[in-house]
Amino acid sequence: MHRQKMKSAIFIFFFLVVLISIELSGCFKNLTHSDIVYFNDFENGKLNGFQLPNSTGPVIVPPVETFNGSKVFGRFNNTPILLKLDSLPLHNAVEVSFDLYIHDKWEGDHIGYSGIPDLWAVRINDSLQFYTTFSNTQYTQTYPNMSIGYASYPARANSWISNLPGVCYFAGKTDGSSYYKFIQTFVTSKSSFSIQLSDALQGDKCTKSWSVDNFQVRAINY
Numbered sequence: 001m002h003r004q005k006m007k008s009a010i011f012i013f014f015f016l017v018v019l020i021s022i023e024l025s026g027c028f029k030n031l032t033h034s035d036i037v038y039f040n041d042f043e044n045g046k047l048n049g050f051q052l053p054n055s056t057g058p059v060i061v062p063p064v065e066t067f068n069g070s071k072v073f074g075r076f077n078n079t080p081i082l083l084k085l086d087s088l089p090l091h092n093a094v095e096v097s098f099d100l101y102i103h104d105k106w107e108g109d110h111i112g113y114s115g116i117p118d119l120w121a122v123r124i125n126d127s128l129q130f131y132t133t134f135s136n137t138q139y140t141q142t143y144p145n146m147s148i149g150y151a152s153y154p155a156r157a158n159s160w161i162s163n164l165p166g167v168c169y170f171a172g173k174t175d176g177s178s179y180y181k182f183i184q185t186f187v188t189s190k191s192s193f194s195i196q197l198s199d200a201l202q203g204d205k206c207t208k209s210w211s212v213d214n215f216q217v218r219a220i221n222y
Helices: 002-029
Strands: 033-040 064-067 070-076 081-085 093-104 119-124 127-133 161-164 177-187 193-200 208-221
Touching: 033 081, 070 093, 081 208, 127 177, 193 208
Parallel strands: none
Antiparallel strands: 033 208, 064 070, 070 208, 081 193, 093 177, 093 208, 119 127, 119 193, 161 177
16 A cells, blocks of 8 residues: 555656646747847947948948947948848847937938938838937927827937037037937848948038947847
């Protein structure tokens, strides 16, 4: 009788172990997995895959400058930048994050001399995803809305830091640049991924420009 009880207890123990293992296996199977497939803080001055697709000639000096004590990629004015990545690991979404600096006299939703406002746009895999406006002046801006025409917000709305120094037109002003944290997730399972940032600024590079830093792309598999 005692031996029979021992066998029953051992059987129940192993049954529970197997059951728990199956449950845990199912749980772990559903866990989100992510891989950082690109990162650049530009401190070494290298572009590491970024291209200037509309450049009319060789880029003699890489557009990496020092701003607020750190290296940034920029400054840009009516210049798109493009990053293409191939052979991504298994994923069904891609997260892009970077620091965006808006320098000098951006005028947000104000219609400029060419009949449009100061636009900033994002294309993912050659498809336009966002086009918005920013303001460091008295005019309203579209951001944090990412499509113009739906809503307007005060200048510097949703900026992480709104009182960074100006670079050229607002040089010497403590509120001449604004800092925004861009974080967006895009649904895609393609093995390749591209992101292009561009602008249609009404004014020259001294009047208005932008730059990026800490650029990261993460492949996510849910």
